[in-house]
Amino acid sequence: MRVGLDVGGTKTEAVALSPRGEIIGRVRRPTGWGSDAVIQSILAAVAELAETVGFAASDIETVGIGIPGVVEPDTGQVLHAVNLGVESLDIPGRLVGELAARVRVANDVKAATIGAASLRGEAGSMAYLNLGTGVAAGIILGGDLWHGAHGTAGEVGHISVDPNGRLCGCGQRGCIEALCGGGPVARAWGRPGAFPIRDIFDAADAGDAQARELRDGLARAAAAAVRVLVLTADVEVVVLGGGLTALGERLEREIVESLRREGEGSAFLTSLRLCERIEMLPAGSPAAALGAALIGADRRTSATGGHDTEERAALRG
Amino acid sequence: MRVGLDVGGTKTEAVALSPRGEIIGRVRRPTGWGSDAVIQSILAAVAELAETVGFAASDIETVGIGIPGVVEPDTGQVLHAVNLGVESLDIPGRLVGELAARVRVANDVKAATIGAASLRGEAGSMAYLNLGTGVAAGIILGGDLWHGAHGTAGEVGHISVDPNGRLCGCGQRGCIEALCGGGPVARAWGRPGAFPIRDIFDAADAGDAQARELRDGLARAAAAAVRVLVLTADVEVVVLGGGLTALGERLEREIVESLRREGEGSAFLTSLRLCERIEMLPAGSPAAALGAALIGADRRTSATGGHDTEERAALRG
Incomplete structure (x- = not known):
C-alpha cells in the first residue's frame, strides 16, 4: 500500500493508492500546531486511513508527505514551516518505530505539482501555480518535475513586476507574491476574518474601493505569473491551485479577465x-496528497525536492 | 566535415568542425541585404571556409545555419528576418544544387545557446541571454535545449517588469526588451550612430542625463531578465551574449551593479x-556558428527550433 499525506496549515489529508495508482481511500483531519502535534496528526491520519480502507499498518510500503516549508533533499528535514508552528522537524526520524514503511518528505508545492500532473494524465509540460499564503510554482518538463540547480525553480512569486509596487517580505518591491499571496494581501486589507481573500472579493463586489484595488492587483499579479511561466518555460498548461482557489470560479474569472485585458493591447499576448x-484544480482536489504518495513511492532520490537552504527560506519572508 | 554559419545583420560567420568537434577553420564576411544576397553570402562564406581550411565542397556532410527570425521547425523556412531584409526564405530549398550537404536552419539565439553550452563544456543547466536588437533567451536543461510547448521558451524579452514602462513593439508596457533591447533603446535615444548603445554609454559617462537614464534602465532590465531566468528555470548560469556585449566589461559592470543594488534591499536575492x-561571452565568440554546426549535425528533428508561428513573430514587434 502506498500512502500520501498533504500536511496543510489547517488540515491534513491522507490518501491510499492501489497498486495501479488509483486513490482507494481518503481521509481528512485537522492539523495540530507545533512539531509534536504535526507528528500526531500524521499518525492519526494514517491510522484513520488504514481503518477506513481496511489495511494493516504493516501493509504500508511507502509514505510520502507533502508539507509547506523547506525540505532538505537528503534528510527530509523540514525547516521553517511557519504555518504549522514548526521551526525544524525530522519527520522520517520521528516516525521510526511508529511506521515500518519508508517515509519521504517533500515541499507541498512540489507534491501538488506531481499530483496535478498525474491527475491530468498527460506527459507533456505543465506548471502548477500555487496561490496560497505565498505564491510559488512547480514545473513539469518532459513529464518530470524540474528541480533546478539550487532549489529556486518555480519561485515566480519573487519576480518583481512593478518597481513601485508593494514591499515584499523578501525585500523587493512589487513581487508577484506581494500582490497576490494570500498572506500579504490579507495584511494589506488589514481586517480580521477567517478567509480574508473571500472578504475582499465580497467587498469588491459590493463596491468597496480598497477591496477592488486589492482584488484587481491580485488578479493582475496572478496573470503576470502565468505569463512568466509561459514566456520562460513555455509550459503547455498552467494549473492553478492553493488556498485561494477555494474561491473557484470567482478567482478564475478575475485572472482570465486580467489576461484578456492585457491581451487587448498586445496581439502577441x-x-x-x-x-x-x-486550468484550476477543482475544490477539494487530492493533488497534493496524491503527489506526496507518488513521491513516497518514487525510487529516485531527486524526488524529495530541490536544494533550497535554510537561509534562503528564512529570507524569502 | 560539419559546417556552421551564423548569418547576422551585418556579417556572416562560418566555422568548420573536426570530427572531434573542434573548430578547425573560421571565416567572416559581410551579409548581403535581401533573400538573394543572403543566399549568396552563405555560399561565399562556405566557399571561403573550404578554401581556408582546404576541403572540397563534396567533403561537407552537414551545414547548420543560425539566422535571426522565425524558423519553421519542419521546413527550415525563415520568416520575418527583418534585419536581413528577408520576409520569407526557404534556405534549404535554395541551397539544393549548390551544396550537396544536408542543410538545417535554426533561430540564431537557439544556435548560440547550444554553442555557448558546448563552449562551456558542462552538461548542467544554463541560459543564454541574447542582448541584441531584441532580447530573448535560450534555456539548456539537463544538457539539452528546452524547446517548450509552442516555441516561446526563453521569450523573457516580453515579460513586463514595469506597468508604467516604455511601450514595447509587442503592445505591452515595460517589457524587458523595451528597456534593454538595442533597437528600442536606440529609438528612445533618437540620435543617429553606427552603435547607438555605445554612444549612450559614452554620453552617460560624460554626464548626459538622458543617456544615464537609458543606460540605467538597460542594466536594470537585463538584471531583471537574469532574475526571471533564475527564479523560474533555476539555471546554474546565465551566459550573456548578443550585439550589446560588444561593450564588454562596460556592459557587464552595469548589469552586475544593478543586480547588486537590488540585492542590497533583499537578503533573499x-x-x-x-x-x-x-558570464559574458568574450567579444568575437564563435558560439552561434558553432551551435549552428552542432544543430546541422544533430540527427534529431527537434533541433531546428520550436513551434513558433509566423503570426506570433510578426506580432512580437
Whole structure:
C-alpha cells in the first residue's frame, strides 16, 4: 500500500493508492500546531486511513508527505514551516518505530505539482501555480518535475513586476507574491476574518474601493505569473491551485479577465492563448496528497525536492 | 566535415568542425541585404571556409545555419528576418544544387545557446541571454535545449517588469526588451550612430542625463531578465551574449551593479548569488556558428527550433 499525506496549515489529508495508482481511500483531519502535534496528526491520519480502507499498518510500503516549508533533499528535514508552528522537524526520524514503511518528505508545492500532473494524465509540460499564503510554482518538463540547480525553480512569486509596487517580505518591491499571496494581501486589507481573500472579493463586489484595488492587483499579479511561466518555460498548461482557489470560479474569472485585458493591447499576448492555457484544480482536489504518495513511492532520490537552504527560506519572508 | 554559419545583420560567420568537434577553420564576411544576397553570402562564406581550411565542397556532410527570425521547425523556412531584409526564405530549398550537404536552419539565439553550452563544456543547466536588437533567451536543461510547448521558451524579452514602462513593439508596457533591447533603446535615444548603445554609454559617462537614464534602465532590465531566468528555470548560469556585449566589461559592470543594488534591499536575492552566476561571452565568440554546426549535425528533428508561428513573430514587434 502506498500512502500520501498533504500536511496543510489547517488540515491534513491522507490518501491510499492501489497498486495501479488509483486513490482507494481518503481521509481528512485537522492539523495540530507545533512539531509534536504535526507528528500526531500524521499518525492519526494514517491510522484513520488504514481503518477506513481496511489495511494493516504493516501493509504500508511507502509514505510520502507533502508539507509547506523547506525540505532538505537528503534528510527530509523540514525547516521553517511557519504555518504549522514548526521551526525544524525530522519527520522520517520521528516516525521510526511508529511506521515500518519508508517515509519521504517533500515541499507541498512540489507534491501538488506531481499530483496535478498525474491527475491530468498527460506527459507533456505543465506548471502548477500555487496561490496560497505565498505564491510559488512547480514545473513539469518532459513529464518530470524540474528541480533546478539550487532549489529556486518555480519561485515566480519573487519576480518583481512593478518597481513601485508593494514591499515584499523578501525585500523587493512589487513581487508577484506581494500582490497576490494570500498572506500579504490579507495584511494589506488589514481586517480580521477567517478567509480574508473571500472578504475582499465580497467587498469588491459590493463596491468597496480598497477591496477592488486589492482584488484587481491580485488578479493582475496572478496573470503576470502565468505569463512568466509561459514566456520562460513555455509550459503547455498552467494549473492553478492553493488556498485561494477555494474561491473557484470567482478567482478564475478575475485572472482570465486580467489576461484578456492585457491581451487587448498586445496581439502577441493574444496569440499565446493564455486564457485557454490555464486550468484550476477543482475544490477539494487530492493533488497534493496524491503527489506526496507518488513521491513516497518514487525510487529516485531527486524526488524529495530541490536544494533550497535554510537561509534562503528564512529570507524569502 | 560539419559546417556552421551564423548569418547576422551585418556579417556572416562560418566555422568548420573536426570530427572531434573542434573548430578547425573560421571565416567572416559581410551579409548581403535581401533573400538573394543572403543566399549568396552563405555560399561565399562556405566557399571561403573550404578554401581556408582546404576541403572540397563534396567533403561537407552537414551545414547548420543560425539566422535571426522565425524558423519553421519542419521546413527550415525563415520568416520575418527583418534585419536581413528577408520576409520569407526557404534556405534549404535554395541551397539544393549548390551544396550537396544536408542543410538545417535554426533561430540564431537557439544556435548560440547550444554553442555557448558546448563552449562551456558542462552538461548542467544554463541560459543564454541574447542582448541584441531584441532580447530573448535560450534555456539548456539537463544538457539539452528546452524547446517548450509552442516555441516561446526563453521569450523573457516580453515579460513586463514595469506597468508604467516604455511601450514595447509587442503592445505591452515595460517589457524587458523595451528597456534593454538595442533597437528600442536606440529609438528612445533618437540620435543617429553606427552603435547607438555605445554612444549612450559614452554620453552617460560624460554626464548626459538622458543617456544615464537609458543606460540605467538597460542594466536594470537585463538584471531583471537574469532574475526571471533564475527564479523560474533555476539555471546554474546565465551566459550573456548578443550585439550589446560588444561593450564588454562596460556592459557587464552595469548589469552586475544593478543586480547588486537590488540585492542590497533583499537578503533573499543576495542569497541567490546572481552576480556570480552570470558570464559574458568574450567579444568575437564563435558560439552561434558553432551551435549552428552542432544543430546541422544533430540527427534529431527537434533541433531546428520550436513551434513558433509566423503570426506570433510578426506580432512580437
